[in-house]
Amino acid sequence: MKMQNFKYEGTGLNRFFGPLEAKIMEILWGTSAELTIKDVQIKLDQDKAINFNTVMTVMNRLVDKGILQKKSVTRSFMYRPVVTxxxxxxxxxxxxxxxxxxxxxxxxxxxxxxxxxxxxxxxxxxxxxxxxxxxxxx
Structure with missing residues (x-):
């Protein structure tokens, strides 16, 4: 998976992702478990309040980019990174x-x-x- 936008002025993951995308990826890479949007939102909320819909939109865009995998489990979706x-x-x-x-x-x-x-x-x-x-x- 080749990222289309590389930012020379950024550092680390921020060279490839937007700020919220990078935080979400750090959370998902930091756990061995699959997480729901709510799980990620709760971990993000330790910094500041981030709207559930915003987190959902960003995570689904990461799915569209081929960075995350999404699977349906009962009445929610579980997300995990495609690669480490x-x-x-x-x-x-x-x-x-x-x-x-x-x-x-x-x-x-x-x-x-x-x-x-x-x-x-x-x-x-x-x-x-x-x-x-x-x-x-x-």
Missing amino acids: REQFMETQSKELTFDLIEEFGSLAVTHMVDALDKVDPDLLDKLEQQIKELKKDR
Whole structure:
């Protein structure tokens, strides 16, 4: 599932989701159980009062986007994430990397290597190892 809107100015999940969507996803990823809209609303209400209909609308939009799964249980619906938070972030980082390389080619790769060296020099060593492994497997 590729997210269509990436926000450069955001951080963490807010790069992919709106503020309420991000909070809802954190709640759902933070539990192993399926939750109802009411369950999520109660957890959100610890911060401030959020209307049930607003939570329902946002959660159903997340279903439409393919992020949440919804199933009918008796007289209500249960929601759960389609993938774990880690799987989601892995997929999104991979998609972003491919998009950057496709769009900018060697410039993107050069800037990524520069960023690795500035952020964490050990990552540069890991990259070198990965490149050696890839070359060995060819």
